[in-house]
Amino acid sequence: MDILNKLREELQVERWQVEAAVKLIDEGNTIPFISRYRKEATGSLNDEVLRNLYERLNYLRNLEEKKTSVMASIEEQGKLTDDLKNKILAAETLVVVEDLYRPYRPKRKTRASVAKEKGLDGLADLIREQKFSGSLEEAAAAYVNPEKGAADTKEALQGAQDILAEGISDEADYRM
Template sequence: MDINQKITEELGVKRWQVDAAVRLIDEGSTIPFIARYRKEATGTLNDEQLRTLHERLTYLRGLEEKKEQVLGSIEEQGKLTEELKNQILAAETMVVVEDLYRPYRPKRRTRASIAKEKGLEPLAVLITLQKTDRPPEELAEEYVDEEKGVKSAAEAIQGARDIIAENISDDADYRSYIRSVTMKKGRVISAAKDPEAESVYEMYYDFEEPAGKLAGHRVLALNRGEKEKFLTVKVEAPEEEILRYLYKKILR
């Protein structure tokens, strides 16, 4: 990514202005100093523009470092395909990079990983594909193995379900859709841990607002109230719509 060019386009200024500002920042100049004493060098970029430039410069450089780290980790695992590499390189946010990396991130042992160790991944694939007329219970009987810790068909099915659930959770496209639809149609809800307690967060003791309309200062207040243990905060997602989407995508 040409970081300076991207910032140039975002700010709607000249490339030489961004190059000059970045050079001054890299030399150790502060934003107030550049805004006040280096106007001629940056073509009179104002304080607000310079602060935005600095924030984006820091973020985009961090993003590029993250991409290199992720690519290196996946390559070490021998799982880096050309398609995945291109997706990571094209990503414009940390969230997208993290979503793409999620299936390859070294994990602690999970219920899904334990189920895989028990040899239940093929059963999970069969159930997901839905290409057999045999009921899952009948399929699962073939995976009962006392030595591997699978004592019954019900346990085999539960292990397969754990694998399927983790696979869905790790899919970058699904995560992107769920995040997007939750921002559009979800709601942020907060309640008091102790309704009788006096605090500066009392207006949030019984609060609900669409996630997409929640102002930044309210987000900060909710975060503080939750951290200080006055509030419980949750995001209510449009579950039925998400389930319809997943059903259509996975069982199509």
């Protein structure tokens, strides 16, 4: 993303004014100082425009950093697809980037992760895809394994529900 061009469009000022203001901000000058003593450099941008420029500049820079770190993290996991990369690059807010990253974020131990350790993700897939014959309890019976911690069908079904619930909450399309 061309941050300077985006700022120019949002604030409806000339690109040279944005470039000059960003340069002065990056040099450590304050907004009141720039507004009062560097009018000739910025084309007489007022306090309000300069403050908006400063806030948006910080936001857009943070957004670009977040996009880079999110893509690097997902790439490390080996799960960065071209489609996902394009969605992240096209994101215009931090919320959208966070929503896209949520399924790939390293997770703390959840009820769903415990259920996956018990081998119940296959049951969750069967339920999600509705690919079981007979009753749900009969399908769950195949996943009962006291050694892994799924002692009965009720526990197996609860674990599958936990996996499904986490999967739905992690789906970015449902969160937008």
